[in-house]
Amino acid sequence: MESGINIFDMEKKRLYFAAPMFNLADTYFNAALTEELENYFTVELPQRDGFEFSKLHDVLETIVAKEKVENIANHLIYYLDIGFLLTQSDFCLARLDEPSDPGVDIEVMAAKELKIPRIGYRTDVRTPYGSCGNEVRGAHFFTQYNCDVLINFTGSKTGKTKEDIGKLAHLIYKSSREIISKYRGNLPHKNVNLTAGTQYVGHALFRGIDDLHSETGLREVVRRYTKLKEAFGSMRPGEIGIVNC
Incomplete structure (x- = not known):
């Protein structure tokens, strides 16, 4: 590649957006921020690009035995994200707004293990773990210390939310x-080792499937899941270990 060419400007980088998504306020804000972020990045937003538990549960009930649905749904969401x-x-x-979300915490640490840079942001003025005068402004410091960049942004307070x-x-x-x-x-x-269990x-499970949310796509995922389970004996994350291939 010719010198002087900025690799960053040649293509949009891919951004994984780790955020709570359990109520309308969360999902609305995540979607609104993603809309703006997509001016700069290709965004992987789990609430949109991943599986929503109740919908996945409903589809799985038409494919697998009812008593297996919940565990399979948990496994698929984990492996996809x-x-x-x-x-x-x-x-x-x-x-990193309050309350802290264990899923986000795990995703940050997984990204660190993968050597993927982490950007944390906080729009919250609450300080449950100290005063706003400390270096993480009263937030829980464990997750924040594992980010490469921390952004504290409380907005203009003028009601111009979109701006x-x-x-x-x-x-x-x-x-x-x-960064x-x-x-x-x-x-x-990136420390992406495709012989390691989770990766x-x-x-x-998911590579090459055009529409993971369609019934056809989900049936293909379940078919692959079944074959992998036959090979491993268990699909529970943490029990697969290392796969040499």
Whole structure:
């Protein structure tokens, strides 16, 4: 490649958006921020691109025995988010508002293990773990200490929510550029080892399926899941170990 070409400007980087998604306020904000972020990134948003538990549960009931549905749904959501969508991403964006979300915490640590840069942002003024004067402004420091960049953004408080969300998206983009500069134009090499259990299974289950949310796509996922279970004996994350292939 010719020198002087900024790799970052040649294509949109892929951003995995780790955020709570259990109520309308969360999902609406996530969707609104994603709309702005997609001016800068290709965004992997689990509430849109992943599986929604109740819908997945309903479809699985038409495919597998009822007593197996809940465990299979849990496994598929985990492997899709952690083993597939995250491993394909260049950055992990983490929403760190209160209350802290264990799923987001795990996704941040998984991204760190994969050597994927982490950008944390916080729009919350609550300080449950100390004063707003400390370096993480009273938030829980465990997750924040594992981010490469932390953005504290409470908005203009003028009611111009869309404008504020646009500003936040731009700050996230600027932060990603700072990370690129830190690594002199090359992101850290992702530690994606497709022989490792979670990553191997995630790609084996979902790679090449055009529409994961269609009944045809889900039936193909379940077919692959069944074959993998026959090979491994268990599909429970954490019990698969290392696969040599």
